[in-house]
Amino acid sequence: xxxxxxxxxxxxxxxxxxxVAAIPDPDPIPLPAPTGVFVxxxxxxxxxxxxxxxxxxxxxxxxxxxxxxxxxxxxEIARHHRRLIEIxxxxxxxxxxxxxxxxxxxxxxxxxxYGQLFFSSSILMAWPWLAVVGLLLVGYYAAxxxxxxxxxxxxxxxxxxxxxxxxxxxxxxxxxxxFSLLQNPEAWRPLYLSDRRxxxxxxxxxxxxFPRYLHFGFAALAMTGLVVAMIGLxxxxxxxxxxxxxxAHGGRWFLGATxxxxxxxxxxxxxxxxxxxxxxxxxxxxxALLLAVAVGCALVAxxxxxxxxxxxxxxxxxxxxxxxVTVVLMVLLRQxxxxxxxxxxxxxxxxxxxxxxxxILVFLGLxxxxxxxxxxxxxxxxxxxxxxxAQT
Amino acid sequence: MNYPIxxxxxxxxxxLIGTIAILHVFVSHFAIGGGLFLVLTERKAYRDNDAxxxxxxxxxSTFFVLVVLVFGAVSGVGxxxxxxxxxxxxxxxxxxxxxxxxxxxxxxxxxxxxAAFVYYYGWDRLSRPTHLAVGWIYFGAAWLSLFxxxxxxxxxxxxxxxLQSRSLVDAFFNPTMWPSAVxxxxxxxxxxxxxxxxxxxxxxxxxxxxxxxxxxxKWLLLGAAVIPVGGLWYIASLPPLAREISMxxxxxxxIFAGLTILFSALLVGLIFVSGYLYPRSFNxxxxxxxxxxxxxxxxxxxxxxxxxxxxxxxxxxxxxxxIRVADEWTLQESGxxxxxxxxxxxxxxxxxxxxxxxxxxRVACQSCHTVHGYNGIRVMVxxxxxxxxRYSLDHLDELKGFMPPFIGSNxxxxxxxxxxxxxxxxxTPSAAQRVSSRFPLPAQVWAQIHGELRGAEAVPGRRKP
Numbered sequence: 001x002x003x004x005x006x007x008x009x010x011x012x013x014x015x016x017x018x019x020v021a022a023i024p025d026p027d028p029i030p031l032p033a034p035t036g037v038f039v040x041x042x043x044x045x046x047x048x049x050x051x052x053x054x055x056x057x058x059x060x061x062x063x064x065x066x067x068x069x070x071x072x073x074x075x076e077i078a079r080h081h082r083r084l085i086e087i088x089x090x091x092x093x094x095x096x097x098x099x100x101x102x103x104x105x106x107x108x109x110x111x112x113x114y115g116q117l118f119f120s121s122s123i124l125m126a127w128p129w130l131a132v133v134g135l136l137l138v139g140y141y142a143a144x145x146x147x148x149x150x151x152x153x154x155x156x157x158x159x160x161x162x163x164x165x166x167x168x169x170x171x172x173x174x175x176x177x178x179f180s181l182l183q184n185p186e187a188w189r190p191l192y193l194s195d196r197r198x199x200x201x202x203x204x205x206x207x208x209x210f211p212r213y214l215h216f217g218f219a220a221l222a223m224t225g226l227v228v229a230m231i232g233l234x235x236x237x238x239x240x241x242x243x244x245x246x247x248a249h250g251g252r253w254f255l256g257a258t259x260x261x262x263x264x265x266x267x268x269x270x271x272x273x274x275x276x277x278x279x280x281x282x283x284x285x286x287x288a289l290l291l292a293v294a295v296g297c298a299l300v301a302x303x304x305x306x307x308x309x310x311x312x313x314x315x316x317x318x319x320x321x322x323x324x325v326t327v328v329l330m331v332l333l334r335q336x337x338x339x340x341x342x343x344x345x346x347x348x349x350x351x352x353x354x355x356x357x358x359x360i361l362v363f364l365g366l367x368x369x370x371x372x373x374x375x376x377x378x379x380x381x382x383x384x385x386x387x388x389x390a391q392t
Numbered sequence: 393m394n395y396p397i398x399x400x401x402x403x404x405x406x407x408l409i410g411t412i413a414i415l416h417v418f419v420s421h422f423a424i425g426g427g428l429f430l431v432l433t434e435r436k437a438y439r440d441n442d443a444x445x446x447x448x449x450x451x452x453s454t455f456f457v458l459v460v461l462v463f464g465a466v467s468g469v470g471x472x473x474x475x476x477x478x479x480x481x482x483x484x485x486x487x488x489x490x491x492x493x494x495x496x497x498x499x500x501x502x503x504x505x506x507a508a509f510v511y512y513y514g515w516d517r518l519s520r521p522t523h524l525a526v527g528w529i530y531f532g533a534a535w536l537s538l539f540x541x542x543x544x545x546x547x548x549x550x551x552x553x554x555l556q557s558r559s560l561v562d563a564f565f566n567p568t569m570w571p572s573a574v575x576x577x578x579x580x581x582x583x584x585x586x587x588x589x590x591x592x593x594x595x596x597x598x599x600x601x602x603x604x605x606x607x608x609x610k611w612l613l614l615g616a617a618v619i620p621v622g623g624l625w626y627i628a629s630l631p632p633l634a635r636e637i638s639m640x641x642x643x644x645x646x647i648f649a650g651l652t653i654l655f656s657a658l659l660v661g662l663i664f665v666s667g668y669l670y671p672r673s674f675n676x677x678x679x680x681x682x683x684x685x686x687x688x689x690x691x692x693x694x695x696x697x698x699x700x701x702x703x704x705x706x707x708x709x710x711x712x713x714x715i716r717v718a719d720e721w722t723l724q725e726s727g728x729x730x731x732x733x734x735x736x737x738x739x740x741x742x743x744x745x746x747x748x749x750x751x752x753x754r755v756a757c758q759s760c761h762t763v764h765g766y767n768g769i770r771v772m773v774x775x776x777x778x779x780x781x782r783y784s785l786d787h788l789d790e791l792k793g794f795m796p797p798f799i800g801s802n803x804x805x806x807x808x809x810x811x812x813x814x815x816x817x818x819x820t821p822s823a824a825q826r827v828s829s830r831f832p833l834p835a836q837v838w839a840q841i842h843g844e845l846r847g848a849e850a851v852p853g854r855r856k857p
Contacts (some may be wrong), residue, residue, distance in 0.1 A: 022733055024394040024480075028716075029488035032560070041495075047757070093461075094509050100465055101505050106497050107472065111483070112491045119480035123396045126477045133412075133470040140462050188396075193736055195401040220760055301534070322817075355582035357559050363499070369501040373529055377510040386519035390434075 020345050022189045024116040025209075030354035031112060037360070038113050039335070039348075042274045045105035047331045052099040057172055057217070058224025059088045059095070060143075060165035062253065064284075067158035080245045086230060087160075089150055092143045100136070112346050114182065121181040124191050125174075126198025132174050139167030169217070176200045176213040183341040211268035218261035223327075225253030226320055229305075231315055251308025254319075257300055262295075280333075287336050294329035297322040393633040393715060393755050395480040400763030405478030405757075410695060412474050416467035418583070421576065423460040423504075425584030429611060430456065430511070431527030438520055450515055452591045459587070461505065479759065481714040482705045489554075489563050490544050496715045497540040504533035517795050538576055539846045546572045549701045550631065555708050567629045576624035579690075582615025586659075586686050589667060594853040595677040605674045609667030617662045631707060633793060634700040642794050645699045648692045655689040689777075702794035705759075711796035713759045718800055727801030728755050741803040749811025752804045763815065773816035781816070782809045 031038065063085055071082030110118050122129050142164045150157040181187060191200050203209040232246030245284040269277060301322040306316050311319075321323045339347075400408065430453060437445040447639050475483045487494070507530035514523050543564040547554070550569075553562035585608045592604035627635060638649045658666075662682055705712045715723065729735050729748065732755045740748040753769070761769045773781055785805055789797040798805060 007794055013513055024733060026487045027484045029485060029558075032488065032491055097465065097509065100469065101498075101502050104472075104501065108487070108491065108498065109474070110492050113485060115480075115484045117748055119395055119476050119484065122473075123398045123477055123480065126398045126400075129479065133466060133473050136469070137463065137466045140466060141458075144458065144462065145412050189734070192396050193732055196397070198398045198400070198501070267837050269813065347824065354491055359560055363492050363495050366496050366499045370503045370533075373503055373533075374506045377506060377526055380518060380522050381510050381514060384522070385517045386522065388519060389514075389516045390518055390520050390523035391515045
């Protein structure tokens with residue numbers, strides 16, 4: 001359903017003016033840095049958030065499948081599933097924390113660059129958007145519960161894992177809804193005036209949300225597959241049998257999810273407005289090149305990592321590197337697609353700018369200190385384990 | 393007005409933000425003080441070679457991680473969510489002024505979370521000096537995060553020189569920044585003691601339980617001793633109107649300010665007697681009562697801090713209904729609705745008056761009032777004669793110092809008056825007479841209202857200075 005089609009507005013120009021009129025005016029306080037700086041930080045921190053988020057979302061799903069598959073498999077395989085569940089579950093508390101922490105930064109930069117759009121779309125779906133906080137809280141506590149009590153929980157552990165996965169899937173869906181609505185101001189006013197209580201779920205109005213959601217969801221599964229294969233490789237010496245199974249298992253997930261991801265990518269591409277689709281398919285050579293290289297790298301990874309039973313350390317490194325390039329390019333492309341969607345209505349380049357250079361320098365200095373301290377702590381933790389720990 | 397307005401019936405946006413914020417404050421201050429508690433107590437345990445104390449700390453650190461890393465972090469995100477939904481214009485202002493401070497705070501937050509995990513999982517892996525160092529990194533990062541957010545929060549009440557200079561340094565180092573930082577640090581120390589009393593009270597060893605209870609009580613009492621000093625300094629730095637509102641100007645705020653003192657005294661008294669003097673009798677029941685009183689203290693204090701900022705959301709820059717002070721006179725002439733991008737009615741002088749009035753209410757009043765619920769307007773104007781409603785609108789800021797003036801065109805003023813009159817109309821005329829006769833305004837004010845309305849063809853209300 002095209003909610004943008006307002007009756008009585010025959011002329012596209014008048015329609016465009018009506019849409020632009022609903023977009024809030026930019027804040028009169030200028031942006032405290034050149035827009036390029038914020039775009040760079042937005043893309044960079046989103047990329048970091050995405051990596052952590054992929055593991056949380058994909059890992060929680062993989063855990064649910066491991067419970068289901070383990071129940072049906074022979075004891076030998078079921079044991080591997082249980083071991084994998086244990087490893088994934090233990091990693092959750094920290095990875096969820098870093099997903100949240102790394103998510104705060106892109107959220108900040110989205111608000112400074114696209115605040116007018118972000119606040120508007122969020123208010124239209126205020127209740128579903130607010131539900132993210134509640135879902136995160138219960139999903140996070142459930143993940144802790146599962147991490148420390150899954151052995152004691154017995155049969156119920158699978159249900160807790162399912163609950164965790166369901167909350168994260170739902171959170172991801174709500175995010176995709178908001179960020180799809182953000183880039184489509186045409187939909188705003190009709191939605192708002194139909195109900196102002198902030199109850200809209202954009203997916204109900206625009207089915208284009210689903211291919212985007214699936215595209216991201218399969219990406220998370222594929223990435224988790226790769227991570228699981230790496231976990232397997234690292235355990236070759238200690239648990240050879242489990243390692244061998246895990247590498248192949250992760251590889252299978254990667255391959256299956258990547259094929260599905262490509263299919264959903266085609267669907268996503270076809271669901272884009274003509275101006276966006278045309279740009280990506282050659283209308284804008286830079287965008288088309290980005291897309292072509294990204295897809296090419298994913299194909300390379302597929303070729304290198306198939307069949308999963310033959311994955312070696314070398315192949316995994318090459319495949320991961322290729323996927324790494326794909327992820328970076330896809331994040332850049334995502335930013336480009338948003339720009340293309342918004343082009344008729346909004347350009348952040350037009351926002352007033354008055355850089356706070358002093359504050360930027362302090363930020364960079366503090367960032368260097370923060371990274372050094374975190375690096376030192378991680379080094380101490382993983383590589384400098386003490387023979388005489390604080391407490392035994 | 394620039395943004396869509398979220399209709400949040402009964403509850404109202406303020407209650408939503410308040411609920412999330414109070415819970416977050418109660419946990420996030422523990423996140424800071426609790427870090428100091430962990431690292432200083434760990435050092436003490438090493439110095440005294442106290443294995444029992446160390447074992448307790450480990451249990452306490454599990455509790456700490458579960459409360460701080462999950463609830464503390466997620467509720468903090470919740471504040472971002474809620475302020476963006478309820479007050480997008482003010483949030484946008486803060487983001488534009490302070491984005492780099494927030495970026496710095498993000499570095500502190502990230503370091504803090506990383507340190508918390510390394511500390512928690514590091515009991516069995518790190519040497520004692522390294523473990524302590526990680527604890528100090530945690531506390532340093534956590535306190536820095538408090539310091540940064542405190543600068544942004546206090547800016548909203550006392551933007552100080554920023555109003556003229558628009559300099560980030562003036563905005564951050566504003567008049568109440570330092571006193572507030574002292575109070576919040578002291579609160580963090582006190583809350584560290586309060587939460588430690590909970591874990592101490594369930595320790596299986598009677599001897600350790602007694603020792604820990606007295607030790608934790610000292611933390612709470614020490615923090616509580618510093619709070620009044622910071623408090624006096626803070627009050628001295630407040631704008632005169634804010635001080636007035638908290639000390640009699642607005643009865644509800646004054647009562648809550650009194651409750652802050654009462655609850656604090658109750659908590660200190662309870663902990664001094666049961667935790668410090670007679671730790672043997674202390675138990676989990678008392679600890680939980682203390683937590684509830686602590687939460688109530690936090691609640692009323694934060695409520696007062698928000699309330700004294702009225703009639704502004706950013707003092708001197710933006711009224712509490714998100715209208716910028718600088719736009720006031722333009723909007724007085726052009727009207728609100730033509731500029732309200734999301735309103736269903738764009739001109740109050742055509743079409744239904746009631747519909748236009750409701751839209752004006754949404755834009756000008758809904759950020760603080762609901763219709764039927766919290767701070768509900770219907771009860772407030774119930775039975776009021778139309779003339780009184782109109783008079784109140786014309787003199788809003790004079791009659792109630794904590795409210796902004798009504799900003800809008802004459803047609804909008806009329807439309808809002810009609811709508812308010814319609815929703816507040818009582819069932820019978822005799823009831824109306826009863827209410828108006830009881831209304832506590834002196835006779836000369838009534839005469840003035842009628843006189844002014846008779847003679848007032850011109851636009852009443854505030855005149856451009």
